[in-house]
Amino acid sequence: xxxxxxFDTIAALRGALRxxxxxxxxxxxxxxxxIEANASLNAFLQVDPQLTLDQARAADALLxxxxxxxxxxxxxxxxxxxxxxxxxxxxxxxxxxxxxxxFDATVVARLQQAGAVSLGKLNCDEFAMxxxxxxxxxxxxxxxxxxxxxxxxxxxxxxxxxxxxxxQAATGTDTGGSVRQPAALCGVSGIKPxxxxxxxxxxxxxxSSLDQAGPIARNALDxxxxxxxxxxxxxxxxxxxxxxxxxxxxxxxxxxEFDAAxxxxxxxxxxxxxxxxxxxxxxxxxxGLADNVAQAVENALKTCESLGARRVGISLPRTRLSIPAYYxxxxxxxxxxxxxxxxxxxxxxxxxxxxxxxxxxRSRAEGFGPEVRRRxxxxxxxxxxxxxxxxxxxxxxxxxxIANDFQQAFAGQCDxxxxxxxxxxxxxxxxNREDPTADWLADIYTLGVSLAGLPAMSIPCGFxxxxxxxxxxxxIIGNYFREGQxxxxxxxxxxxTDWHQRKPEQK
Amino acid sequence: MEWEIVIGLETHTQLSTESxxxxxxxxxxxxxxxxxxxxxxxxxxxSLPVLNRGAVERAIQLGLAVGAHIAPRSIFARKNYFxxxxxxxYQISQFEIPVVQGGTISFFVGDEEKTVNLTRAHLEExxxxxxxxxxxxxxxxxxxxxDLNRAGTPLLEIVSEPEMRSAAEAVAYARALHGLVVWLxxxxxxMQEGSFRCDANVSVRPKGQAExxxxxxxxxxxxxxxxxxxxxxxxxxxxxLIEDGGxxxxxxxxxxxxxxxxxxxxxxxxxxDYRYFxxxxxxxxxxxxxxxxxxxxxxxxxxxxxxxxxxxxxxLTGYDAAQLTMDRSYAAYFEEAALALPQGQAKLxxxxxxxxxxxxxxxxxxxxxESPVKPxxxxxxxxxxxxGTISNKIARDVFAAMWAGENGGAPDAIIEARGLKQISxxxxxxxxxxxxxxxxxxxxxxxxxxxxxxxxxxxxxxxxAAKGKANxxxxxxxxxxxxxTPENG
Numbered sequence: 002x003x004x005x006x007x008f009d010t011i012a013a014l015r016g017a018l019r020x021x022x023x024x025x026x027x028x029x030x031x032x033x034x035x036i037e038a039n040a041s042l043n044a045f046l047q048v049d050p051q052l053t054l055d056q057a058r059a060a061d062a063l064l065x066x067x068x069x070x071x072x073x074x075x076x077x078x079x080x081x082x083x084x085x086x087x088x089x090x091x092x093x094x095x096x097x098x099x100x101x102x103x104f105d106a107t108v109v110a111r112l113q114q115a116g117a118v119s120l121g122k123l124n125c126d127e128f129a130m131x132x133x134x135x136x137x138x139x140x141x142x143x144x145x146x147x148x149x150x151x152x153x154x155x156x157x158x159x160x161x162x163x164x165x166x167x168x169q170a171a172t173g174t175d176t177g178g179s180v181r182q183p184a185a186l187c188g189v190s191g192i193k194p195x196x197x198x199x200x201x202x203x204x205x206x207x208x209s210s211l212d213q214a215g216p217i218a219r220n221a222l223d224x225x226x227x228x229x230x231x232x233x234x235x236x237x238x239x240x241x242x243x244x245x246x247x248x249x250x251x252x253x254x255x256x257x258e259f260d261a262a263x264x265x266x267x268x269x270x271x272x273x274x275x276x277x278x279x280x281x282x283x284x285x286x287x288x289g290l291a292d293n294v295a296q297a298v299e300n301a302l303k304t305c306e307s308l309g310a311r312r313v314g315i316s317l318p319r320t321r322l323s324i325p326a327y328y329x330x331x332x333x334x335x336x337x338x339x340x341x342x343x344x345x346x347x348x349x350x351x352x353x354x355x356x357x358x359x360x361x362x363r364s365r366a367e368g369f370g371p372e373v374r375r376r377x378x379x380x381x382x383x384x385x386x387x388x389x390x391x392x393x394x395x396x397x398x399x400x401x402x403i404a405n406d407f408q409q410a411f412a413g414q415c416d417x418x419x420x421x422x423x424x425x426x427x428x429x430x431x432x433n434r435e436d437p438t439a440d441w442l443a444d445i446y447t448l449g450v451s452l453a454g455l456p457a458m459s460i461p462c463g464f465x466x467x468x469x470x471x472x473x474x475x476x477i478i479g480n481y482f483r484e485g486q487x488x489x490x491x492x493x494x495x496x497x498t499d500w501h502q503r504k505p506e507q508k
Numbered sequence: 509m510e511w512e513i514v515i516g517l518e519t520h521t522q523l524s525t526e527s528x529x530x531x532x533x534x535x536x537x538x539x540x541x542x543x544x545x546x547x548x549x550x551x552x553x554x555s556l557p558v559l560n561r562g563a564v565e566r567a568i569q570l571g572l573a574v575g576a577h578i579a580p581r582s583i584f585a586r587k588n589y590f591x592x593x594x595x596x597x598y599q600i601s602q603f604e605i606p607v608v609q610g611g612t613i614s615f616f617v618g619d620e621e622k623t624v625n626l627t628r629a630h631l632e633e634x635x636x637x638x639x640x641x642x643x644x645x646x647x648x649x650x651x652x653x654x655d656l657n658r659a660g661t662p663l664l665e666i667v668s669e670p671e672m673r674s675a676a677e678a679v680a681y682a683r684a685l686h687g688l689v690v691w692l693x694x695x696x697x698x699m700q701e702g703s704f705r706c707d708a709n710v711s712v713r714p715k716g717q718a719e720x721x722x723x724x725x726x727x728x729x730x731x732x733x734x735x736x737x738x739x740x741x742x743x744x745x746x747x748x749l750i751e752d753g754g755x756x757x758x759x760x761x762x763x764x765x766x767x768x769x770x771x772x773x774x775x776x777x778x779x780x781d782y783r784y785f786x787x788x789x790x791x792x793x794x795x796x797x798x799x800x801x802x803x804x805x806x807x808x809x810x811x812x813x814x815x816x817x818x819x820x821x822x823x824l825t826g827y828d829a830a831q832l833t834m835d836r837s838y839a840a841y842f843e844e845a846a847l848a849l850p851q852g853q854a855k856l857x858x859x860x861x862x863x864x865x866x867x868x869x870x871x872x873x874x875x876x877x878e879s880p881v882k883p884x885x886x887x888x889x890x891x892x893x894x895x896g897t898i899s900n901k902i903a904r905d906v907f908a909a910m911w912a913g914e915n916g917g918a919p920d921a922i923i924e925a926r927g928l929k930q931i932s933x934x935x936x937x938x939x940x941x942x943x944x945x946x947x948x949x950x951x952x953x954x955x956x957x958x959x960x961x962x963x964x965x966x967x968x969x970x971x972x973a974a975k976g977k978a979n980x981x982x983x984x985x986x987x988x989x990x991x992x993t994p995e996n997g
Contacts, residue, residue, distance in 0.1 A: 210788035
């Protein structure tokens with residue numbers, strides 16, 4: 002067992018580090034050993050002990066100086082779509098096998114500045130396209146609760162690594178649910194913040210208007226620890242926001258809101274969620290939802306009610322339309338974003354070719370996996386002259402309507418929205434091989450949030466009754482910039498429950 | 509059949525920003541390959557574009573100068589196509605909503621003034637360069653090299669309506685536009701380095717026909733001479749083709765300057781589908797009225813305004829005023845010289861700037877900023893003509909001496925050193941007149957017989973005797989006085 006896993010929260014580990022009960026170097030070494038011992042999970046794509054131990058030593062120096070920043074010595078890891086100067090960045094694609102970035106992603110740099118020690122790069126679906134981490138060119142990551150099942154995706158390695166206790170927290174990215182869904186399937190907590198609050202600079206782009214980075218951790222408190230320093234305006238990302246509803250988009254914003262909301266909850270005593278109106282969309286409880294998931298979510302809602310919240314039935318009538326809208330817009334953007342991988346300047350280049358055009362065609366055909374190729378084809382098609390209006394523009398219209406539906410709900414009916422994250426618990430690896438688009442339909446509860454750019458999170462709320470029980474997640478959706486509020490609600494829920502404290506069997 | 513030529517131009521002007529349109533690497537020309545390309549220009553994973561406000565301000569300047577509408581909200585789109593020197597394999601450009609909409613350019617074709625409407629001007633990024641020739645790979649194999657220094661260089665593509673009716677008009681339009689962007693300082697105008705290049709859309713139609721003929725687009729014309737020749741060739745080609753019973757195919761053509769012909773590059777059928785869509789990495793470009801006013805306040809006086817002022821305040825002809833305002837340095841030079849002269853003498857300054865000075869600059873391939881004769885010195889020279897110290901003719905010699913740097917280029921010193929001061933002493937001139945009359949009785953007789961030519965001949969003789977320095981007006985007056993009235997004059 003790695004040292005850090007003895008501590009329930011980052012705050013507790015920080016205390017031990019600051020009191021010199023443990024050193025960052027010891028923590029990092031034990032985490033490296035745990036990663037090695039759990040290599041069969043295939044959660045990590047690259048570990049470089051030298052780089053990690055250097056960071057740990059630097060953290061120890063800061064800890065000895067008494068000037069340590071908040072995350073000094075905390076072991077984390079990054080999804081392999083964040084570019085890193087030291088570690089390779091592959092986006093889990095053969096196309097970028099061996100690629101080393103000359104610069105760090107903003108998220109990586111900010112967490113490093115906060116003192117966090119990186120254990121390496123985490124497996125994911127190729128270019129973040131997928132919901133099971135099965136689309137990785139380097140093999141699927143496995144769910145620590147049952148290695149025969151998927152950890153979810155695309156941030157599967159991130160969720161698996163946190164669930165297995167290999168790191169205290171991890172970064173992920175969410176384009177259509179890629180933080181929330183694997184967090185749910187691995188029984189950990191994850192948040193996708195409002196679009197524009199975390200810089201996309203240095204994130205390998207998938208769907209630029211949807212991509213947003215977010216942390217995965219054991220609990221809401223630890224999510225605050227990561228999300229707060231990750232967030233903030235970045236002049237290198239033109240879609241990054243300078244202000245959020247009047248508050249400057251900078252570190253401290255989320256923590257301040259969280260602290261204020263948490264203080265309010267605490268003051269309310271036994272009913273911390275008193276007065277909170279929880280919107281429960283009827284469309285999230287349709288025929289596709291598995292009974293065990295429905296039951297777990299229902300129990301979670303009851304828990305919230307017992308904590309003082311009130312349940313309000315709402316409707317998000319265009320929930321079903323979020324699937325076609327998303328699977329037009331995201332592939333359209335991806336088809337263009339991935340054009341740069343042509344074998345000319347970096348990345349995979351075919352061994353043999355006849356001319357320049359052939360070199361590009363062959364390099365791309367060889368370098369991209371089937372799901373990536375599928376989405377590039379879809380995206381290229383929907384942007385073609387003559388189809389653009391019918392598909393892309395229409396999808397954008399639907400997108401606006403979906404965003405309006407959420408706004409209507411938040412305007413008068415509810416403060417937050419809750420529901421399931423996924424229709425089922427984790428599937429077995431290989432289950433959807435015959436029908437690649439079956440996974441697309443399973444994204445139904447997460448896509449609308451992404452299209453609207455809203456913040457949302459997933460926290461553990463139960464388990465399946467299987468022989469090796471599989472986790473179930475509760476989705477909490479907030480209005481724009483209400484990350485602090487969501488995290489405080491999740492924290493109150495977690496103070497009243499222990500789902501987040503359950504751990505899979507350790508190696 | 510009589511044919512009408514229809515030409516519209518798309519001009520790519522490279523904007524004079526220090527850094528690129530979406531990255532902070534330098535736009536300087538001529539650096540070692542790929543030394544001015546950062547992660548954005550190389551399209552490395554995770555890189556994102558950030559718009560250079562300086563490029564936008566230059567676009568606003570053009571818009572204001574041509575009286576266009578500046579879009580309060582314009583959109584950057586991705587133009588998707590694969591090419592090795594296009595690093596992202598899409599170009600960021602403006603498609604449906606460009607930043608500059610409408611406007612006009614006025615210019616002279618010969619003595620005739622013409623105004624052409626602009627369709628739009630939009631911001632976009634340039635591509636890199638493919639080095640196909642003489643390029644070998646690391647193992648000596650023949651390869652294609654890629655230089656991304658130019659990738660991401662800001663361009664303003666200025667699109668005219670198809671309103672030009674001859675190659676000469678197209679060239680005059682291009683020259684006027686070139687003059688304007690250089691005037692504004694938004695483009696260095698260096699055509700050899702590709703800072704100003706034109707695509708010409710050319711078609712022909714029977715005179716009187718309302719609808720346009722099928723057009724061909726001739727790409728990348730980077731000199732006024734090539735522009736003119738390419739259009740001339742293309743017009744001939746299209747007319748001959750149609751007259752021979754053929755049909756013009758809509759296509760893109762390249763001009764081969766060595767052979768002086770255009771060649772087909774690709775037809776419309778195999779044109780790419782660019783799959784334009786709004787770039788999700790860049791929010792809409794919002795230009796508030798305050799920003800426009802701020803840009804306006806920092807702009808130089810526009811050529812049109814200056815031209816009007818030269819006509820109304822300085823009494824120049826429309827043609828002269830237009831010529832002098834083709835180029836900001838020219839206009840500034842002229843204005844400085846004219847203002848140093850007594851009121852009402854600006855015309856003389858215009859003549860000198862457009863005449864002697866321009867000829868000397870052309871001959872020595874100098875720009876007006878490099879002129880060895882500065883405006884103050886030219887004004888001093890013209891002042892000596894006005895005050896009668898030297899004649900116009902002598903002034904040309906003095907100018908040549910000034911150009912050569914004689915006597916420090918100071919006109920008075922040259923006049924003094926060379927003894928060119930005009931003889932205005934009536935007694936001295938009268939003596940010379942007397943001498944000439946005495947020596948040429950035959951010519952005097954002819955004069956009296958009514959031959960005007962004889963008078964001119966006598967003036968010439970006196971000027972010769974005076975080594976050109978006699979005040980011509982005085983020579984005339986004295987000769988007339990001494991000769992008396994011709995008999996049948």
